[in-house]
Amino acid sequence: MRILLWAECQKLRRSNILMLNAFAIIFIAVIVLIGGKTTVAGVDFSESSGWYMAATLTWATMFVLPAMTALTGSYMICKEEQDDTIKYLRLIPINEAKLTAAKMIVTFVLSVLIYLLLFIITLVIEAALHFSVLYMEIVLDSLKMYLIQGAGVFFAASPVIAIVPCIKKSYWAALLLAEIYSFSSLFMSMSNSLKNFYPITAVFGVSGYYETSVQELIYYILSLSLCGCLAAVLLAGLNYSQKGKIHEEKII
Numbered sequence: 001m002r003i004l005l006w007a008e009c010q011k012l013r014r015s016n017i018l019m020l021n022a023f024a025i026i027f028i029a030v031i032v033l034i035g036g037k038t039t040v041a042g043v044d045f046s047e048s049s050g051w052y053m054a055a056t057l058t059w060a061t062m063f064v065l066p067a068m069t070a071l072t073g074s075y076m077i078c079k080e081e082q083d084d085t086i087k088y089l090r091l092i093p094i095n096e097a098k099l100t101a102a103k104m105i106v107t108f109v110l111s112v113l114i115y116l117l118l119f120i121i122t123l124v125i126e127a128a129l130h131f132s133v134l135y136m137e138i139v140l141d142s143l144k145m146y147l148i149q150g151a152g153v154f155f156a157a158s159p160v161i162a163i164v165p166c167i168k169k170s171y172w173a174a175l176l177l178a179e180i181y182s183f184s185s186l187f188m189s190m191s192n193s194l195k196n197f198y199p200i201t202a203v204f205g206v207s208g209y210y211e212t213s214v215q216e217l218i219y220y221i222l223s224l225s226l227c228g229c230l231a232a233v234l235l236a237g238l239n240y241s242q243k244g245k246i247h248e249e250k251i252i
Contacts, residue, residue: 073161115150
């Protein structure tokens with residue numbers, strides 16, 4: 001497994017996906033800062049301590065980073081199949097279940113690291129805006145929310161990552177599907193009942209962004225756990241169908 005993880009990291013380094021993720025992070029950070037500087041009824045929102053870090057996290061999770069996580073995961077899983085290099089890997093032979101697991105582990109770690117990078121960027125800007133009132137308690141609380149949301153977004157987006165290779169579509173389809181999926185959370189959050197079970201809004205609840213009761217927290221964790229289980233089932237089915245095709249080819 002360690003060799004597979006290393007190989008997947010090397011393949012990711014050679015792709016443009018990391019640059020695309022970096023661009024997305026900088027883009028959302030700049031857009032939120034510009035939006036905060038826009039005054040409404042004479043109020044400059046960027047003057048409120050902690051506003052920038054909280055607003056950036058909200059916008060990133062609702063509109064940008066789930067799509068980037070889904071794109072990255074689907075890219076890693078679909079790349080060999082679409083480039084027709086998977087047949088060479090099968091000559092080794094290689095355990096495709098372990099290979100898929102390695103790809104998902106790398107995607108999970110990358111999702112957390114993306115949120116960590118976004119936190120560092122927002123912390124620097126927040127310090128530049130409100131250094132005198134930026135307390136350690138605010139920083140640590142924000143760090144906790146960013147890291148938990150990074151992990152939560154992976155689980156929320158995992159069904160999209162798994163569905164795309166199952167339906168034999170390009171990994172770019174994951175970007176579109178996840179964008180619709182995450183944007184819908186804006187409407188789901190308006191319903192007290194639906195937001196408890198919708199995965200993207202569940203990410204906010206688990207991270208502590210929302211004030212939640214113990215019962216709601218259980219709903220949020222259950223929602224994200226079901227996403228992870230669904231993705232595991234879909235990917236297991238994908239590996240099983242691929243083994244069936246290999247067996248048929250050998251018979252022929």
